[in-house]
Amino acid sequence: MEVDIAGQTAEVAGEDNLILAAVVAALGANGATVSHAGSGGETGEGAPDILILSHPLAPDVAGGPGDLAALAETRAAAMAARGKGRIVHLVSAAGLVPMRRHPAWSAQHAGAIAAMRGLAMASGPAVQVNAVAVGRIDETAGDAAMLTHVPLGRAGTAADVAHAVLFLVDPLNSYTTGQSLAVDGGWTTGYGRNF
Template identity: 40%
Template sequence: MRSDLTGKVAFVTGAAGGIGRGIVSRLAANGASIVVADINEEGARQVAATLPDALAVAVDIRDPESIDRAVAATVAAYGRLDILVNNAGVNTHAHRVDVDAFPIEEWHRIVGIDLDGLFFMTRRALAPMLAAGRGGRVVNIASVVGLAAMRLQSPFVAAKAGIIHLTRSMALELGPKGVVANAIAPGSIMTEGTKALFYGANGQFQAKTQAFMQHIPLGRPGTPEEIGEAVLFLSAPESGYINGQILAVDGGWTAGYMM
């Protein structure tokens, strides 16, 4: 789709990763200035260098002081912040085990980034957005597992389900202030991580891939660019009356069972 985001500043976390790159490329192509935010500072710089108007910032969303510095750098560079895309997140590869065996430290790591970090980031980024009085957008990246749980990844499922209801809470609270909040629930997306797990010849779950694809009506994984299109849609002026919604971009995964 095409939309005019000229003059808008979009702050995207986890922007050096696969889905993050898909998001920033679509927003930038439609005129937005991009803050490429990532814990991987060099990766953020590399992505920013590919965009027409971008600022790279290092941010650890678990650390409120790191967030403060990143938001301050955004305001210093652009004088505003209009769109926040909470994309940063992690899952576990090594610990795909039942909940009774799941390591406590790994639970804290995943929930601390995926849910706590999203809350910390949003709380701080809203300050310049609300102070300007121009309204704004918050787009949270959840997951289909927040809508339909999967086995062996209990903290990821819990965090993504938490994001979904947190998004709805944000919509209720921020809507009267002119800021709309929505979430995207990606299904299986072809990033380097999913290639390593599912689609590579030596992938940990490569043997299960064919059966997994049978649960997706379109029969394929999505692409980061398709998530970017969904973020663009929810960031566009034309979608200003959409608030508190969860958009599944999953090839039909959550529509029902394939028999």
């Protein structure tokens, strides 16, 4: 997928994983300069054009959304003062439909989604804040049990998530904020689950 983000700056923070690596590669391939939060590559005025926040996407990985939500608020304030910006959270689809097997993890991601929506309301109209709700992606995200309830019948790929992120940061996408775009093969549609 190609979008016109040439010359824009992007900052990434949170869990390093294959999905985030694919997002970073896609942003770079479309012309953005990407840095990691805390690496000294932050842009002037305190905020990049694009901020990607990578929450832990596997149920057995520790970590909560607190630090990422605080970073999002700080960057959103600077983006709003500048008059534009995009923030995308990478969260688990279990934040949209909780899993009985992983109640605490589901609650953490539901909290991250609620924080994203609140920030979208608080930082509009200048800043668009959205999330990509990730289902089972190869071996890197989600619970293997999710695959028995995916209408498309397979795991997704990191590239599937990267394409969704590109859609959300595309300058032509000017009217989407506060949304969770599920990239889960249909898992959140309610396909006969027993967990």
